[in-house]
Amino acid sequence: MLPTEVPVFIAGGGPFGLMLANELGRRGVATLLVDPKDGTTRNVQANATQARTMEHYRRLGFADEVRALGMPADFPTDVAYFTRFARHELARFSLPSSRDARQLVKTLSGSWSAAELPHRCNQKFIEPVLRRHAERLPGVWVCYGWRMTRFETLENEVQVQVEPASGGPARTVRASYLVGGDGPRSPTRQALGLRYSGETGVTRDFVGGRMYAVYCRIPAFYREIAHPPAWMNVNFNRERRCFMPAVDGRQEFAFHTQLKPHEDEARVTDESAAEMVRQAIGAPLAVEVLARDTWTAGHSLVAERFGAGRVFIGGDAAHLFTPTGGLGYNTAVEDAVNLGWKLAAVLKGQAAPRLLESYDAERRPLAVRNTAYAKGFADSLGIEPPREIEDEGPAGELARKQAGDYLARHGAAEFNIPGITFGGRYGDSPAIVPDGSAPPPDRPNVYLPSACPGGRPPHLWLADGRSLFDAFGFEWTLLRLGKGAGAGFERAARRLGVDLTVFDLQTDEARELYGAELALIRPDQVVAWRGGDDRAAESVLARLTGRG
């Protein structure tokens, strides 16, 4: 049974929609999510959950559950480059197993000072966790098998029409807000008449053009291939380029190749798909095709706006990436985190509707930034291998040495990205109060912890072994780093109906890291304000909730 009236209607049950349902449900906001599929995705798409996304999963209480998924706990998450998987290894970027990542994170500082490290696991394993947690929340309906067919925006509500995907009568649901998390072809974005802008149709030797995905089982892979196992297997030759992440660390892989101009996707059969995989391996191993599909690489697209009035879009509906860097799903999750607390605050009367304007102001520039980083990685990976790359003899050896040096640099650049994952900033937003300090430079591979308002709060481990982020409240947090000031914020929060947790952390290390006596942290764990006293508490909180 679908409700006929809800505060928030979400079209689309991919990572964006499911995460948004969690953010809203955790705040007691009734939400209906529909998706025409019969359940979460079976496609093997995203394989990398970035560290910032893992920190959000931790905030919601299921990071450990996610980290236990995918490959065995002791499986290395290396990124390795080969001519073909059974032949020459060219370069390797070593990364920890999920078991080691849990320990390692407690010892790191600087760029990787974090509550969580990245996790390499396929999207098809993660979506059921997001779904299960959303379904447990009172007031959240997750309804696969239903499609949104149209909507109409009225002054005080949106009327949304839905139909069972298998056919049947349409129903109308009245919602205060509609959110389209309905993927790249987003009916919501199209109905709003919003165009994607940016680059599309970029061609490269690899990751620029028509791609072919083969989800397959190769039972003998780890037995027959002499090289150490890796999570991400990438090959570099002139006949069959591919990237092939491990899915279960035992026998399943997500193979992605680029079709040559003469290859017609309509003529690919299970047998010819298996042959493509064998070409990439360079050995006649048995390949069982589980699923196959085409997709296009070469997009860096961002919608001109992330909504209009009572309707918002997020995730792939709002931006489309080339998957290098593993940023599409992660950017989608952060969109949901950003929109979730704001919608809830407005619906609960804890913020003015104007706060919602900051969603576009904050997330659109981030999408432009992240798609540009992904494009840079695709340009770097997409170069043509040298003619001699597979030759025996000195010319081949030299070509492989040079390619190895290049790919080692490329691998570190694409897969060690604390700057991208932690360094995104909302400096120019109306939902941030700047303090006149300059933010650190935006560099993909370096993150400089800084409490300059608009960025992720600097992380540290507390004396009791907890992450500082575990001590934050679920909504707003006042971090009291000095003695005395702070009561003004508590009074202002009570008057304005803002849910504020005060956390005292009076160590020199923390004060130095935050550069102030007080720091105010938003519900999405972003520094909203910092300062030395609380005289302006009321106006700061009013501004941050769209009322100032």
Ligand SMILES: Cc1cc2nc3c(=O)[nH]c(=O)nc-3n(C[C@H](O)[C@H](O)[C@H](O)COP(=O)(O)OP(=O)(O)OC[C@H]3O[C@@H](n4cnc5c(N)ncnc54)[C@H](O)[C@@H]3O)c2cc1C
């Ligand atoms: C090969 C490949 C590899 C990738 N690797 C990575 C990676 O490593 N890391 C990363 O971050 N990203 C990666 N991505 C991108 C990632 O898969 C997407 O960015 C992510 O799925 C976006 O999530 P979403 O919820 O916005 O959209 P989707 O996952 O596309 O979900 C949209 C949902 O909307 C539903 N829908 C459509 N129409 C309607 C309607 N009318 N009514 C209701 N629902 C509707 C669809 O059925 C779908 O379930 C990869 C993508 C590809 C193709």
